[in-house]
Amino acid sequence: MAKEEKSEGKKLKEKLLAKKKNSGLTMTEAEIKKADKFCEGYKKFVTNAKTEREAAAEAVKEAEKNGFEEYVHGKKYKPGDKFYYLNRKKAIILCVMGKKPLSEGVRIAVAHIDSPRLDLKQNPLYESDELALFKTHYYGGIKKYQWPTIPLSLHGVIVRADGAEITVNIGEDEGDPVFCITDLLPHLAQEQMKRSAPAIVKGEELNILIGSRPFREDDLSDKVKLNIMKILNDKYGIIEDDFISAELEAVPCFNARDIGFDRSMIGSYGQDDRVCSYPALEAVLKVKNPEKTIMTVLTDKEETGSDGNTGLNSSYLPYFISTLAKTHGFDEIQVISNSECLSADVNAAFDPTFPDVTESRNAAHLNYGVCVTKFTGSRGKSGTSDASAEFVGRIRRLFDKEGVVWQTGELGKVDAGGGGTVAQFVANLNIDVIDVGVPVLSMHAPFEVTAKNDIYNCYKAFVVFFEDK
Numbered sequence: 429m430a431k432e433e434k435s436e437g438k439k440l441k442e443k444l445l446a447k448k449k450n451s452g453l454t455m456t457e458a459e460i461k462k463a464d465k466f467c468e469g470y471k472k473f474v475t476n477a478k479t480e481r482e483a484a485a486e487a488v489k490e491a492e493k494n495g496f497e498e499y500v501h502g503k504k505y506k507p508g509d510k511f512y513y514l515n516r517k518k519a520i521i522l523c524v525m526g527k528k529p530l531s532e533g534v535r536i537a538v539a540h541i542d543s544p545r546l547d548l549k550q551n552p553l554y555e556s557d558e559l560a561l562f563k564t565h566y567y568g569g570i571k572k573y574q575w576p577t578i579p580l581s582l583h584g585v586i587v588r589a590d591g592a593e594i595t596v597n598i599g600e601d602e603g604d605p606v607f608c609i610t611d612l613l614p615h616l617a618q619e620q621m622k623r624s625a626p627a628i629v630k631g632e633e634l635n636i637l638i639g640s641r642p643f644r645e646d647d648l649s650d651k652v653k654l655n656i657m658k659i660l661n662d663k664y665g666i667i668e669d670d671f672i673s674a675e676l677e678a679v680p681c682f683n684a685r686d687i688g689f690d691r692s693m694i695g696s697y698g699q700d701d702r703v704c705s706y707p708a709l710e711a712v713l714k715v716k717n718p719e720k721t722i723m724t725v726l727t728d729k730e731e732t733g734s735d736g737n738t739g740l741n742s743s744y745l746p747y748f749i750s751t752l753a754k755t756h757g758f759d760e761i762q763v764i765s766n767s768e769c770l771s772a773d774v775n776a777a778f779d780p781t782f783p784d785v786t787e788s789r790n791a792a793h794l795n796y797g798v799c800v801t802k803f804t805g806s807r808g809k810s811g812t813s814d815a816s817a818e819f820v821g822r823i824r825r826l827f828d829k830e831g832v833v834w835q836t837g838e839l840g841k842v843d844a845g846g847g848g849t850v851a852q853f854v855a856n857l858n859i860d861v862i863d864v865g866v867p868v869l870s871m872h873a874p875f876e877v878t879a880k881n882d883i884y885n886c887y888k889a890f891v892v893f894f895e896d897k
């Protein structure tokens with residue numbers, strides 16, 4: 429039977445018009461299986477590494493398992509050598525030396541490992557009406573009403589007066605107690621419900637309930653507080669003043685889970701931005717003997733603006749590259765200026781329940797692959813890093829050639845809001861950089877949603893970028 433001739437219009441349509449498709453239609457069954465398998469590792473990572481310190485420690489562990497050694501200042505490295513530089517236990521650079529000279533630049537993937545959370549204040553512990561509580565100060569952009577009435581765990585470090593460092597991780601194991609913030613019952617919330625949304629639960633109302641039994645001695649005040657302090661002293665050897673030199677973070681204690689009857693998605697706390705950190709980490713661990721020197725940077729403090737010595741607006745990355753350049757006899761400005769970077773951060777996925785904030789033609793959609801974002805910022809692209817057409821073209825050609833499923837996405841409608849990533853700080857070093865990352869639903873909520881196919885294609889994107897000739 430003769431094949432039916434396509435009409436001129438159909439032929440032209442195929443040739444000329446954009447044809448983005450759901451990855452569920454374009455990826456092979458085998459690839460989807462690989463994506464599912466990859467995401468099993470991711471779920472473990474995002475469940476076990478809930479803070480920047482834990483993610484950095486996890487990266488060190490994985491790196492050492494894969495033959496990475498701790499960076500030695502002034503050491504000359506050969507092509508294929510693998511090493512990592514840990515910055516104050518909260519940020520890490522993993523590097524594999526390439527065959528080509530450093531003067532041709534390095535390839536960088538950067539993602540952040542801090543997530544919105546509730547930090548304990550420096551004088552957190554108090555008793556009120558025979559309940560013991562912790563005062564908190566929220567970290568990053570949260571909708572405060574989302575944080576009460578969910579189980580919380582406590583993570584971090586306490587530096588005692590004697591200098592001893594105590595690691596805290598309580599509320600994650602089945603047998604651990606958990607903590608929570610209380611909320612009003614609807615029966616008595618008439619006045620609360622009249623508050624404007626940002627104030628339904630106020631910052632100073634994010635108090636964590638931690639105990640209710642008194643120390644058994646009648647004529648003392650603050651007996652519940654004392655009893656808690658005694659428990660903490662027995663367990664950690666700390667006194668109340670030790671909270672002053674502590675960094676304790678309350679985060680949701682639930683594990684990452686599959687979402688949907690088809691198990692196509694993942695729900696978890698802290699996917700922004702560990703959903704990009706994990707692929708970036710796995711990619712640098714996987715790629716052996718790259719042409720150019722490759723680096724995965726897992727950075728801290730993105731959620732508060734990247735300032736501070738573990739954030740990317742500090743000098744730790746350029747210092748590291750400069751030192752590496754000088755040690756190997758290259759001009760550091762040349763090395764940095766010839767470098768390229770994928771800034772890996774999440775983007776907002778189109779939400780059919782809240783379609784009004786996005787412009788669907790230019791929004792990222794779940795399952796359409798890793799999202800390439802040319803520019804960030806708000807209003808008239810204020811605070812943007814805007815990748816050049818040339819660099820977008822380079823990345824587009826690379827992804828298409830290597831079969832990465834990708835889409836473009838802009839964070840929301842014009843003037844609906846906006847946001848930035850670390851891309852601007854990389855761009856300000858005179859490095860070509862573009863945002864790539866995984867689309868997320870319910871971003872910054874205690875339970876964020878991503879799609880497995882997108883996560884896998886994010887990983888593929890880093891691998892092909894690192895392996896590129």
Ligand code: MN
Binds near residue numbers: 700701730774
């Ligand atoms: Mn982010």
Ligand code: MN
Binds near residue numbers: 700731872
């Ligand atoms: Mn964020």
